[in-house]
Amino acid sequence: MTLSHFTAALIFSFFASIVFGITQRDEQLEMIKYGAKCFVFFVLGTIAAGWAMWILRH
Amino acid sequence: MARAEKTNVAESTASKSAARVQPQPITAMAVIAPALGWLVPGAGHLIQKRWGRGLLLMLSVVTMFVLGVLMQGKVYAFNTGDILDILGFVGDLGAGGFYIVARALDIGRGAIDLATADYGTKYIIVAGLLNIISAVDAHDIALGKKK
Numbered sequence: 001m002t003l004s005h006f007t008a009a010l011i012f013s014f015f016a017s018i019v020f021g022i023t024q025r026d027e028q029l030e031m032i033k034y035g036a037k038c039f040v041f042f043v044l045g046t047i048a049a050g051w052a053m054w055i056l057r058h
Numbered sequence: 059m060a061r062a063e064k065t066n067v068a069e070s071t072a073s074k075s076a077a078r079v080q081p082q083p084i085t086a087m088a089v090i091a092p093a094l095g096w097l098v099p100g101a102g103h104l105i106q107k108r109w110g111r112g113l114l115l116m117l118s119v120v121t122m123f124v125l126g127v128l129m130q131g132k133v134y135a136f137n138t139g140d141i142l143d144i145l146g147f148v149g150d151l152g153a154g155g156f157y158i159v160a161r162a163l164d165i166g167r168g169a170i171d172l173a174t175a176d177y178g179t180k181y182i183i184v185a186g187l188l189n190i191i192s193a194v195d196a197h198d199i200a201l202g203k204k205k
Binding site: 001002003005008011012015016018019020022023026027 | 111115121122125128129130172180181188191192194204
């Protein structure tokens with residue numbers, strides 16, 4: 001099975017965010033909000049890191 | 059005036075911390091839930107009738123572990139070599155039953171010629187680490203620290 005780097009990062013972010021949301025918050029709505037926030041930060045972090053590496057390379 | 063307010067805040071914080079760190083009685087569930095949750099991802103929540111949470115945790119951990127294996131990631135055996143290899147083993151061990159089955163079936167030898175195999179290795183390690191977080195959460199629920 002071969003995934004692109006970005007797809008692998010997205011899948012990773014999705015499942016890790018679910019676990020973080022459930023385990024780090026008490027209320028259901030808070031869990032969903034925190035999970036969504038984690039997912040956004042994971043994805044934005046991935047994109048930022050990608051651009052940072054591109055800048056370093058050039 | 060300001061000093062009195064500071065004192066009140068300090069007292070309030072102290073009472074809150076005291077309430078938080080109050081020792082909880084250890085119950086059988088507080089031992090069984092994390093142990094079962096480690097062995098079968100999500101089972102620690104399911105046994106406490108947190109059906110939705112348990113199933114989502116199970117789905118997340120199992121999917122990450124299986125995807126890691128399908129990407130030809132490495133499943134670390136016990137070792138005393140490089141520190142990263144030792145930490146890899148500790149992470150993998152967190153996946154509980156899935157780690158035991160993978161080792162027994164000799165799955166996860168790791169393909170060093172594939173770039174995505176390294177992702178697979180990380181997926182497997184993180185699945186184990188997430189499972190440990192889930193097991194600790196199941197322990198907290200059993201102790202009544204969390205709903």
